[in-house]
Amino acid sequence: MILAFRQALICLLFLWLPVSWAAESGWLRSPQNDHASVRVRADTTAQGETRLLIDVKLENGWKTYWRSPGEGGIAPSIAWKENSPAVNWFWPTPARFDVAGITTQGYHQRVTFPLRVQGKAPATLAGVLTLSTCSNVCLLTDYPFSVTPSSRDAGFAHDYAQAMGRIPLAQGLTDTLQADARPGELIVTAQRSAGWTDPALFLDSVGEVDFGKPHIRVDSDTMRATVPVHDSWGEGAPDLRGQPLTLVLADNEVAQESELTPGDAPAAVGGGLPLWQVVLMALAGGLILNLMPCVLPVLAMKLGSVLLVEDKSRRQVRRQFLASVVGILASFMALALLMTILRLSNQALGWGIQFQNPWFIGVMMLVMLAFSASLFGLFTFRLPASLTTKLATRGGNGLAGHFWQGAFATLLATPCSAPFLGTAVAVALTASLPTLWGLFLALGVGMSLPWLLVAMRPGLAQRLPRPGRWMNGLRRLLGLMMLGSAIWLATLLLPHLGFSSSPAEKEGVNWQPLSEQAITDALAQHKRVFIDVTAEWCITCKVNKYNVLTTPSVQEALGQPDVVALRGDWTLPSDEITAFLNARGQVAVPYNQIYGPGLPQGQTLPTLLTRDNLLKTLAEAKGETP
Numbered sequence: 001m002i003l004a005f006r007q008a009l010i011c012l013l014f015l016w017l018p019v020s021w022a023a024e025s026g027w028l029r030s031p032q033n034d035h036a037s038v039r040v041r042a043d044t045t046a047q048g049e050t051r052l053l054i055d056v057k058l059e060n061g062w063k064t065y066w067r068s069p070g071e072g073g074i075a076p077s078i079a080w081k082e083n084s085p086a087v088n089w090f091w092p093t094p095a096r097f098d099v100a101g102i103t104t105q106g107y108h109q110r111v112t113f114p115l116r117v118q119g120k121a122p123a124t125l126a127g128v129l130t131l132s133t134c135s136n137v138c139l140l141t142d143y144p145f146s147v148t149p150s151s152r153d154a155g156f157a158h159d160y161a162q163a164m165g166r167i168p169l170a171q172g173l174t175d176t177l178q179a180d181a182r183p184g185e186l187i188v189t190a191q192r193s194a195g196w197t198d199p200a201l202f203l204d205s206v207g208e209v210d211f212g213k214p215h216i217r218v219d220s221d222t223m224r225a226t227v228p229v230h231d232s233w234g235e236g237a238p239d240l241r242g243q244p245l246t247l248v249l250a251d252n253e254v255a256q257e258s259e260l261t262p263g264d265a266p267a268a269v270g271g272g273l274p275l276w277q278v279v280l281m282a283l284a285g286g287l288i289l290n291l292m293p294c295v296l297p298v299l300a301m302k303l304g305s306v307l308l309v310e311d312k313s314r315r316q317v318r319r320q321f322l323a324s325v326v327g328i329l330a331s332f333m334a335l336a337l338l339m340t341i342l343r344l345s346n347q348a349l350g351w352g353i354q355f356q357n358p359w360f361i362g363v364m365m366l367v368m369l370a371f372s373a374s375l376f377g378l379f380t381f382r383l384p385a386s387l388t389t390k391l392a393t394r395g396g397n398g399l400a401g402h403f404w405q406g407a408f409a410t411l412l413a414t415p416c417s418a419p420f421l422g423t424a425v426a427v428a429l430t431a432s433l434p435t436l437w438g439l440f441l442a443l444g445v446g447m448s449l450p451w452l453l454v455a456m457r458p459g460l461a462q463r464l465p466r467p468g469r470w471m472n473g474l475r476r477l478l479g480l481m482m483l484g485s486a487i488w489l490a491t492l493l494l495p496h497l498g499f500s501s502s503p504a505e506k507e508g509v510n511w512q513p514l515s516e517q518a519i520t521d522a523l524a525q526h527k528r529v530f531i532d533v534t535a536e537w538c539i540t541c542k543v544n545k546y547n548v549l550t551t552p553s554v555q556e557a558l559g560q561p562d563v564v565a566l567r568g569d570w571t572l573p574s575d576e577i578t579a580f581l582n583a584r585g586q587v588a589v590p591y592n593q594i595y596g597p598g599l600p601q602g603q604t605l606p607t608l609l610t611r612d613n614l615l616k617t618l619a620e621a622k623g624e625t626p
Contacts, residue, residue, distance in 0.1 A: 023041065023042060023043070023147060023148065023149065023150040023152055023153055024039060024040065024041040024042070024147060024153070025038075025039055025040040025041075025145040025146070025147055026039065027039050027057075028040075028143045028144075028145060030141045030142070030143065032139065032141060033133065033139045033141040035058065035059045035062045035133060035135070035139070036056065036057065036058050036059070036062065036064070036131060036133045036139075036141065037056070037057040038054065038055065038056055038057075038129060038131060038143045038145075039053075039054070039055040040052065040053070040054055040055075040125075040129070040145045040147055041053045041055070041147065041153065041156060041159075042121075042125055042147040042148070042149035042150070043149060043150070043151065043153055043156040043157070043160070044121075044149045044150060044151050045151040045156065045157060046157070046160075049116065049117075050085075050116070050117040050121035050125075050149050051114065051115065051116050051117070051156075051160055052087070052114070052115040052116075052117070052125070052147075053112055053113070053114055053115070053156070053159060053160060053163060054076075054112065054113040054115065054129065055110075055111075055112050056076075056107070056110065056111050056112070056113075056131065057109075057110050058107075058108060058109055058110065058133060060109070061135045062108065062133050062134065062135045063097055063104075063106050063107060063108045063133065063134055063135070064076060064106050064107055064111070064131055064132060064133050064134075065094075065104065065105065065106035065107075065132055066091060066094035066105040066106050066107070066202065067089075067091045067204070068105060068202075068203065068204045068205040069104050069105060069106060069132075070096075070102075070103050070104035070105045070106075070210075070211070071102045071103055071104060071210050071211075071212075072102050072104050072134075073104050073106060073132055073134060073138070074130075074132035074140065075132075076113070076129065076130065076131050076132070077129075077130050078127045078128065078129050078130075079127055079128045079130065080125075080126070080127040081126040081127050081128075082122075082126070083122040084127075085117045085118070085119075085121055085122060085125065086117070086118040086119060087115050087116065087117055087118065088115065088116045088118060089113060089115050090113065090114045090115065090116070090163075090164065090167045091113065091167070092107070092111060092112070092113070092163070092166035092167060093166060093167075093168055093202070093248060093250050093255040094106050094107060094202055094248075095107065095108065095200075096200060096202070096213070098213055103211075103212060103213040105202050112159070112162075112163040112166075113163070114160055114163040114164050114167070121149060123148060124146060124147070124148050125146070125147050125148075125149065126144075126145065126146040126147075127144075127145065128142050128143065128144050128145075129142070129143040129145060130142050130143075131143065168248045168250070168255035168256055168257035169254075169255065169256050169257070170256070170257065170258075171256060172254065172256060173190075173192065173249060173250075173251065173254050173255065173256035174190040174191065174192050174249065174256060174258075175191045175192055175193055175221075176189075176190065176191045177189070177190045177191075177249070177256075177258055177260065178190075178260065178263070179245070179247075179260040179261075179262040179263070180241075180262055180263045180264060180265035181229070181239060181240040181241045181262035181263070181264070181265055182239070182241070182264070182265040183238070183239045184228065184229055184230065184238070184239075185226060185227065185228060185229055185265070186203075186211070186226075186227040186229050186240055186262060187224065187225070187226055187227075187265050187583075188201060188214075188224070188225040188227070188247065188249070188260075189222065189223070189224050189225075189583055190222070190223045190249060191221050191222050191223075192221055192223070192251070193221055194221075195220070195221055196218045196221070196223050196251055197251055197252040198251060198252065199216055199218065199223050199225075199249065199250070199251040200216075200249075200250045200251070201214045201216065201225045201227070201247060201248070201249055201250075202247065202248040202249075202250070203227065203245065203246075203247045203248075204245060204246040204247065206240065206243055206245050207238075207243075208231050208238075209229060209230075209231060209238045209240070210229075210230055210231065211227050211228070211229060212227060212228030212229070212230070213227075213228075214226065214227045215227075217582070219575065219578055219579060219582060220575040220578075220579075221575070222575070222579040222582075223249075224579075224582055224583065240262050241262055241263065241264055242261060242262070243261070243262070244259060244260070244261050245259070245260060245261075245262065246258070246259050247260065264600070264601045278439065279438070279439065279442045282439045282440075282442035282443045282446060283442050283443075283445060283446035283449075284446060285443060285446060286442065286443040286444060286445065286446020286447035286448075286449075287446040287447065287449050287450070289446075289447050290447060290450050317454065317455075318455045318456075319399060320399065320402045321402070321451050321452070321454045321455040322452075322455045323399040323400075323402035323403045323406070324402045324403065324405050324406035324409070324451050325406060325448045325451045325452055325455065326403055326406065327402070327403040327404060327405060327406025327407035327408075327409075327410070328406040328407070328409060328410050328444050328447055328448045328451065329406075329441070329444040329445070329448060330403075330406075330407060331406070331407045331410035331411060331444070332410060332440045332441065332443055332444030332447075333437075333440065333441070333444070335410075335440060336436060336437045336440035336441075339436060339440075340433055340436065340437075355492065355535070355537035356535075356537075356570075356571070356572055356573050358493055358496040361489055361492045361493055361496075361537075362493065364408075364411065364489050365486050365489035365490055365493070367408065368482050368483075368485045368486035368489060369482075369483070369486045372479045372480075372482035372483040372485075372486060373479075376476065376479040406448075406451065409447075410444070410447065491536070492536055492537050492571075495536060495571050495572055496572070507549075507550060507555065508555045508556075508559055509555060509558045509559055509565045510559070510565065511532075511565050511566070511567040512564060512565065512566050512567070513566070513567070513568075514531060514533065514566040514567060514568035514576075514577070514580065515566075515576070515580075516580065516583075518564070518566055519531075519566070519595060522564040522595070523595060523596075523597075523600065526562075526597050527562045527563065527564050527596070528560075528562055528563045528564070528594065528595065528596035528597075528618060528621045528622055529563075529564050529566060529593075529594065529595040529596065529621075530558055530563060530564070530565050530566070530592070530593075530594055530618065531566050531567075531568070531591070531592060531593040531594070531595075532549070532565070532566070532567045532568070532590070532591075532592055533567075533568040533570060533577060533580070533581065533589050533590065533591040533592070534567065534568070534569060534570065534589055534590055535569065535570040535571045535589050536569075536571040537571065538570075538589045538590060540589075540590055540607060540608065541589055541590040543608070544590050544592075544608065544609040547609070547611075548609040548610065548611050548614060549609070551611055553611060553615065554611055554614060554615065557614075557615055557618055558618075562622070563618070568580060570589050584604070590607065590609075591604070592604070592605040592609060592614075593605065594614075594617050594618055594621050595621060596618075596620075596621025596622055596623070597621070597622065597623045598620050598621050598622055598623035599617070599620060599621040603617050603620070603621070605617060
């Protein structure tokens with residue numbers, strides 16, 4: 001009797017064990033790949049629905065791939081055997097791997113893929129899982145499996161829910177999301193009211209297109225990712241405008257999958273110029289700064305310092321101008337350091353943004369007042385006798401003063417946007433940190449060129465008139481110029497104190513607040529749009545306003561019923577204005593742009609406006625020839 005009972009028990013075990021084991025494949029390994037293990041499980045407990053889990057374990061240093069591997073690798077796949085089912089394969093949020101300039105998207109250590117069978121599943125699910133795993137080498141391995149779905153795995157529901165929790169959601173991460181493209185580049189812009197911690201972007205493949213590593217910048221609640229785009233054969237730069245694409249945006253363990261159709265992005269800053277051409281533009285932009293009205297008071301003071309020295313030896317003049325050159329270069333390096341700190345702390349970047357700080361404006365105003373008072377003879381800067389003697393015996397000749405002249409000339413130049421300057425600075429602030437420092441150095445060298453010319457040819461300074469009574473009048477003129485600069489700086493403090501500056505004259509243009517939505521609405525109504533981004537501290541903006549924007553012909557053109565005039569004020573820090581400029585690859589004001597039926601992508605105007613060019617572009621925006 002006991003023997004019969006044992007035999008019956010053994011039979012029951014043989015009948016039960018295959019059913020239990022068939023619900024999962026067990027951990028599968030391949031003799032050709034001892035760096036990965038795979039397990040396939042199947043379950044039918046969810047309202048008669050058949051679900052699968054594919055578990056992958058990888059040794060340290062090994063990875064496998066997402067559904068779109070990137071520039072290398074192969075996505076996991078299953079070749080089903082007889083009675084091939086229709087299966088939905090869900091993909092957890094991947095990670096990015098960058099090796100030797102190649103960017104890929106995938107997983108490391110351990111990943112679980114949830115799958116769901118559409119319709120009725122076969123009694124047995126059998127197939128071959130092909131898995132690509134890579135470290136220093138890549139292995140493509142096949143794992144045959146066969147499972148019979150059952151409801152006996154008590155932990156399956158928990159594991160499946162956990163795996164589905166790692167699948168990107170359809171919404172919930174971003175408040176707004178848009179994609180724009182131009183040949184060779186994709187720009188993804190997203191806003192999130194909760195801010196960003198460490199955003200990551202993953203893109204699905206589009207035809208024969210490869211995506212490079214995204215360059216991501218965060219400005220407050222706005223994330224902007226710029227992605228290089230090239231074809232798989234390295235020929236040309238694909239244009240993704242109008243082509244649907246799928247992307248996953250992730251941040252702080254929250255991910256969202258979205259489908260977008262990229263619109264038209266403005267032309268790239270610098271037009272995709274090679275670095276050497278941007279360096280030349282930086283040199284030219286720095287040189288032209290010497291001609292801008294911002295630098296004129298300091299240049300005049302520098303001229304006066306030479307005239308006030310009776311014994312103008314070549315050696316003395318050379319040392320004075322070289323000291324000013326060092327001051328200019330030191331100031332540009334200080335600006336590069338400031339921009340580096342702002343970038344590393346994900347703060348706004350821009351040319352002249354220090355004039356948005358009331359403390360900076362106040363200090364500069366006091367310095368200009370001190371120089372003005374000194375030139376009027378109200379007081380004299382005197383060093384202690386011991387320090388004066390020390391400087392004289394060492395040949396110092398007050399070189400520190402000339403150093404600070406160069407430094408102040410640089411700081412006063414920052415609210416000016418000279419031609420070529422905006423492009424060079426925009427490239428610098430979006431490039432790598434070494435490139436940023438190199439381009440700011442080029443800007444400093446460019447601005448220093450006239451000063452270096454005098455240092456190399458001191459005879460130019462020695463040809464100035466001899467000192468005389470006329471110099472008293474010059475001192476008063478220089479003092480007035482410095483006083484004017486101090487008064488101008490004082491007016492810049494008014495917005496920080498809650499006072500709105502009133503224009504000297506009424507404009508006949510109904511300016512509306514600048515926003516992306518306002519542009520979209522105007523274009524939907526087939527209207528033209530004129531955009532003016534300005535700031536009270538921007539000297540070039542004032543020049544454009546009084547020389548062009550307030551002229552009767554331009555006022556009349558901007559007052560037409562089909563023209564919407566939008567103005568953005570960057571006098572004080574503004575996340576909206578900063579995001580607007582960044583989306584167009586700009587970092588400086590003034591910025592003027594025109595949209596319309598004839599210019600749906602928008603046309604950016606030169607830094608220094610001309611009436612004829614503005615009116616011509618505005619006419620083109622209407623779709624008519626002028």
